[in-house]
Amino acid sequence: MTRSREVTALYPGSFDPVTLGHEDVAHRTLRVSDRVVVAVAEDSADTKAPLFSLEKRLEMLREVFAEEARIECVSFRGLLVDFARKCGADLVVRGLRAVSDFEYEFQMAQMNRELDPNLEFIFLTPDARLSFLSASLVREVARLGGDVSPFVSPSVLWRLTKRFDPIDPPEV
Numbered sequence: 001m002t003r004s005r006e007v008t009a010l011y012p013g014s015f016d017p018v019t020l021g022h023e024d025v026a027h028r029t030l031r032v033s034d035r036v037v038v039a040v041a042e043d044s045a046d047t048k049a050p051l052f053s054l055e056k057r058l059e060m061l062r063e064v065f066a067e068e069a070r071i072e073c074v075s076f077r078g079l080l081v082d083f084a085r086k087c088g089a090d091l092v093v094r095g096l097r098a099v100s101d102f103e104y105e106f107q108m109a110q111m112n113r114e115l116d117p118n119l120e121f122i123f124l125t126p127d128a129r130l131s132f133l134s135a136s137l138v139r140e141v142a143r144l145g146g147d148v149s150p151f152v153s154p155s156v157l158w159r160l161t162k163r164f165d166p167i168d169p170p171e172v
């Protein structure tokens with residue numbers, strides 16, 4: 001495909017923490033864009049308190065995508081549509097793992113379209129082996145002492161292990 005100008009994709013989410021499923025979707029996004037802005041949202045539809053602070057979630061994202069020059073990791077406050085405009089995004093990408101994701105994603109996409117009719121959303125499916133994976137399941141399994149090493153990168157695993165260390169729960 002020849003393009004007259006660079007295509008920027010925005011990949012927003014809570015990333016609490018970033019999983020191999022998120023990583024897979026970000027890498028797939030590079031197949032349909034020149035540059036991906038992975039953006040961790042301070043304001044999420046999920047009203048529960050996050051496990052990791054915004055800063056730590058961003059740090060983990062930067063660690064896992066450190067080798068990929070075409071992926072930039074940032075955080076944002078406020079509306080997604082406003083941030084998309086600010087960073088010059090041509091499209092917004094979300095991962096779609098199963099039919100159960102569809103209703104939530106469809107609602108969000110439609111609301112965002114009401115807010116900014118010019119913004120396009122695309123949905124990418126992760127590798128089938130990662131389609132069951134969610135950050136909330138990873139948090140739960142890690143909290144209960146299960147092995148989450150098949151689901152997250154080593155730097156994320158390290159932070160999860162420290163976060164749930166009963167003897168020395170540190171600043172992670």
Ligand code: PNS
Binds near residue numbers: 013080
């Ligand atoms: O990983 P998540 O929690 O499913 O991501 C949801 C996220 C962060 C993409 C969504 O809550 C969002 O866009 N938040 C920014 C605030 C906003 O624009 N809310 C209105 C969405 S229709």
